Amino acid sequence: MLVIAHNDYTGAIPKDIAYSTQASVTADNTIILYSDNGHTVVDLVGMGSASKAEGSAAPTPDASMSVERKGGVDTNNNAADFTLLTTPTPHQSSTGSPESNNENQGSGNNAGTTPIPQGTALSGILITFSEVLPNPVGDDATGEWIELVNLGDQEVNLADWAVEDASGKHYTITQGNAIASTTIAPYGYFVLPRNATDISLNNTGTETLRLLHIDEQTIVSISYTGPVQEGSAWARNSDGSYEWTTTPTPSASNLITAPQSVDTKSQNHPVIRPDAPLDDGAQSYASSSPPKILINELLPNPIGDDTEEEWIELKNENDDEASLSGFVLSDASGASYTFTAQSDQIPPHGLLLVPRAQTKIVLNNDGDTIFLKYQGHTLTQIQYGKNQEGTSFARDDQGNYTWTTSPTPGKPNVISLPAEIEEESDEEEEPFNAQTAVASPQDNEEARDTNEQPKPIVSPKDVRKVEIKDIRSLPRNTKVATEGVVIVPSGVFGRTSMYLNGMQIYSVAVQFPDCATGDLVEVQGYVSMSGNETRITVPKTGWVKKIGKGEPPEPLLLTAATLSDEQEGSLVQVEGELIEKKSTTLWFDDDTGEVRITLKDTTGLHPEDFTAGEHYTVKGVLSETSAGYRVLPRGKDDVASQGAVQGASTQKEMSTSDVQYTRPLYYVVTALALIAIALGLGIKKWREHKGISTP
Template identity: 25%
Template sequence: MKRKILLFLVLFLLFPVLNIEAHSLKNIIISEVMHGIREDGKNYASCEFIEIYNLTSQEIDLKELIGDKIQIITKSSTTSRYLTWKTNVIEKNSYFLIVSKECSKSKYYSQLISLADATYSAFLSEEGGVRIIKNDGEILDEILLKENKIEFNQSLERNLETGEFFIQNCPNPTNSKNETFYFCSTSTTPTIPSQPTPIFSQISPSDIVINEFVPDPVDGEEEWIELYNNTDKEIDLTGFYIEEGSGAQTFLNGKILPKGFFVVEKIKGYLNNSGDIIFLKDPTEKIIDKVTYGNWNDGNLEDNAPTAKDPYSIARIIDGRDSDEDNLDFKIANPTKGTFNQILNLGNFISGIVINEILPNPKGDDSEKEFIELKNLNNFEVDLEGWYLQDSSNRKFIISSKKIPTKIPKNGFLVIFRKDSKIALNNSGEDCVKLFQPDKTLVDSVCYSEEALEEVAFARNEKGEFEWTEILTPGKENEIKKPNKKPKAKIFVEKNKILVGEEIFFDRSDSFDPDGDNLKFLWDFGDGNKKEGAYVFHTFSEPKKYKVTLKVEDERGAFDVAEVKIEVSKNKDEEKYYFDDLSGKLFISEIFPNPKGRDDQEFIEIFNFSDETLDISNFILTDKSQREYKIKEGTKIEPKSFLVFWKNETKISLNNDGDEVRLLDSNKKLIDKVFYSKAPEGLSLSRTENGEMIWTEIVTPGKENEFLKESKEKIENLIIKNVGLKEIKNLNLKEKVKTKGVVSVEPGVFAENILYLSGSGIKVKFNFQEIPKIRVGDELEILGEIFEEEGEKGIEVFSKENVKILGHKIPPKPKEIKIEEINEEFLSSLIKIKGEITEIKENFIWLKENEKEILIFLKEKFKENKNFEKGDSIKVAGILRKIGNQFILFTRNLDDLELIQKPKLKSSLNESIFQKNSKLILAGILMLLIGVIFVFLFKKKKFFLKA
């Protein structure tokens, strides 16, 4: 009985653990699907994605759950597509992104492939769908595109709350790292710099090459592939993979030393003995090297490497040398796994003769001064009689003593001029020079693809790599002096049309220097203001068209200039139509939106200011609801006279909570408009003699407007709300408010006309010229209107008289919060956070705390003023803003940054190890407990049997 109780307890304790996975499996859903893209006016069905979401609070191993396949539903059947995993874990309440490999060929969306958590071969269509199936055949989820008319560059996205699908015009797939790719390119928000590119993207083709391989191993051994690192740096191969002709992929893990070898064994798939193709790709699926051998048809069988039978290998003649012609680079060899190649039957092959310098574009006569220089790296003389040079056009020059000297001394040079070789090197476009022995064995090759500048040579440096140099050294040791290439200036702006006083973000992030020089960025805004920096904000104070220029200059004085035109318009809310403005003759003179009693007393009154009778037939009155009233044919308005249009006639119902009345001519050209935010009951909005619209208790339809001076304060109290800062974010746009607050950011820090009030945090924008001197800590009383920019509500003030300095208080302290607590509630607030610096770039840093990260914008250059670096723990204070979908903390000055500590490598490493292995430790303890119980039961059973 006791044994049964113990067994029950074991199963009872184990059941929740075993059931976690079973419960989780039913909560994987398809959250977004796109079946194709549209580029340059054409549809491409090959670039597509499938986004999956984990609704559970447990991480799930997708590969273990669904295997290596995903099912694609076609118009008439279903087909499976193999997945290539970059990661197979989908975190709790997180996304997982599967992207077709063909997206890498896209002109505009190729970066999508770098965000993929897994890839597959494209097969979706607008008539098909996707199905996710467990290994046991159970369908987890499916989606049918044919039930919705999905165009190219549209996706079908699921509302995670309701479960319903809708057509998304701006697809936004998200991966397991919570990185989102936005398809819509017409963004009105500044580009936020991305994190620095991982080292693998800096690996160029042929930096690592497939150096040797065995497709037909001796009995008892396996196929293998050897890689060679041509660079002088150690390269981490994690995420790289080998792919053979069937599509099978072998992922790599480890590092390859400089000028070192790396052997890949236990290859997935197999290398065909008769012929195959082998790719080496980086984690973004970029091809680093490829080799075609035997009878594999890649479109050109003639340049295939040979194949080899047991016991031989196929190897490069010279380790690491890659001319991109496999028939010239590879020969049959004795296998030398992980060491230098040994080619069979090379006979009198002589290594150590290299192409050392070429001059494609000399100053003056190319036919006389072009040259190709060879160098003998050996300690003995070599006779090159019968050797030959060949360029990309297959023009051949045989080195013969009848034309030039053929002997090249030890460590010496042989210069061959164009007048002798007749080989003309291209000045623009790609060209190659190859050196062969008489038996057609390729000894060396050099290729260039850039435009050859005048009097600049392409020469081998001390590392054996080729660079362009301004110093020509035919017959001598090379000297490298790189020609300076001017930088390229490019400007990104949020938008090209803005209003006076509106803040605009300028970004140079697409500018670059081909030489990698440090750059200066000088901005001229065309209004007398200039700034320096990679990312700048600016406001314009006058309405006009401005030409903004960016000068990008490198360390050696070379520069490039880009420009963009910005059209600045007068703020619509400042537009006033004065009676003495002779450019207009007709005005809205009075409106009555909220009469006491019945609303049929509403009216709109217009006034003819001119000295002539005006025919206003077919003119239009309209409001914000777009309801239009066309004035009847034959309607005229006498000079200096009024005309009233009642609600019963126009059917226009003016809103009490705010509306806009417009007067248009017969061609729908705007003549006048009047806006109000809240209509007090029984008051009309009437035009004064100076053109200002104000509320009055005296309603005068068809007559000259009248105003009571003593009622002004009473009326203001009706339409102006006295509110606390907390209430402002809940008010409607254009509502007039009066409030008090203490200044946390003074004017001139972010912009000349912008300040922030502390507490709940409110942005205040001054829309007038003479801004009073205001300091941090000043208590202000302000009167203005509610406005909103980039999701940030604030108060816009139109007059200096509406700003009162009540006194000075202790400067406000920032509210300390955690990064994970950041949300819209803190927008415009002065906050302080802490965390670890994960990246530094230009005026931005990334700060991380408990796996949550935020972007910090610094007004001043970071590295020049603060000795911080990646890994440091710091505190940062600033104003929280939101640009696009990204929260950004804007610092006020360098005092907002405080160093907490430098990284402690050992303790953080131990902590990381513990965190990563905590689940394994708990599982181990559980298994140990189970083992002890079963041993106890087993021994007890043996005891009773003996008895």
């Protein structure tokens, strides 16, 4: 056994090596054992809120306590391998075991999850603090909240669990008073607003929160130190550490966007090296300011071989050349790449392309989270969703990440939103009319030389808070914020869209939150167009949030003659006699004109469910394409048949195949007539040229 102790140590066991630092070597810190003169890590243990640990961090010992390895076992998980002892035993073999000393697990400054002992009633339950908002923008009394997360794969009933703050204020979780349910879903979130808990979170000094089980056992405790910037949340990162973020995300995955003027960690984490001088200047993970390097762009789904063409691009935001020594790239799976002193330098405000062949990090095509860290501290964390082939995830001028169809490896980013493809391949194309076709400014813009470099989207720095009804009057690419009631949840018409009453919400970049019809949702994004329909494109995770419950709207009763832009995106109801079917498109006659109904495969509605000549009532969303208005029913509950129309004409009862050939026959006859006229004019000109008189 080797004892390394402080110079002031006066215990009975003599020390073998002394050090002089005044910093605690255990409170929320990492101790690393090196060999080969510091080149090889033999072992390490992180405690409390330490950002570097094997697996999860071990608990932090309180005063006069020690942290001890359990029976010499090393599973590369500090939380599982170490326990706390009230009576330290230097120069003795480890006596800790998974079942021993549980009552001695002090909270200290623990900012991670205290391990729940195996073999107890709580074994396998993984509930911890996800995020807290101590100083919201606005009134603290109505805006503060505490969020829990379930890291396990089983639903947990939190009834009679409790949350307690540093002052001893105690709240027992019960249903009612802003708490609709006490259960937390697997991998789900549970928000406790201040108006339910009556816990006032400190904006200055140190605050500590504890989560208690029914039997008052402390499950987890976290601490943060103020002053807290307004609008910043104390959030759990994917590695289990906590950081300040300027993007609170209640009931959603945490998004770390670090405040510019605040150290994102509340504590420093000294690393003690036995082979290096130990004094008051011991190196701290947070003691040095790294150069400002960020993830600028990444290409997860290139055109071609992913293994050869994927890349991540870094940007140096400094005025000086930057070394990447000490920086680490990693993804959600834990795969990582560490830059060494021999790694490339990045010139001032320059870019560095890091290919997959170098990092061995696989960028998942269906979504991933990428981290850039410096000595354990997350500098950049970006999360993206499923994407189109050939699109990159890039940082715009406002610091937001969005998809672009113009990857620019090694060059400044160019933001051009992915093409919004119209799903009308099965619909009839309107005949071209040379006399009425007029090129619009938009058409001219889209008809420019395709080799011309697209211009970046310029959007105002401030989000415009607007009502849904006013969005159609705004220019495209205007950044807006609005809220509304869900009438079509994501997945009903496809993964990339949902509808609030009056507006389509679209994104290929993010996964929408789980919502039901009637939920109240807040949205931020850019005004865009699909065909002739205005919609909001959401480029960033966290910009769609469920904020409560609303009242599902009653459908607007419309006819073919009253369909207009004012009802676009709204829930409507039409009725009429089915007169024509073509693939998934139906036409109804309501005596004022024809109404087009389009059936989506995801709704369970099929053309064979409808019979020509019958009268139907259909509810759905009013959408608009280049071919005009259409109604999109959400499912079978939106369709009702009133039976066959009495006295329906033979024409209206004809088969689908008869109807399909009516319009093509008209075009054929018209074409033959034009050919005959042209032939007659040609013969006349020929006879005049030859001097042949016409009888």
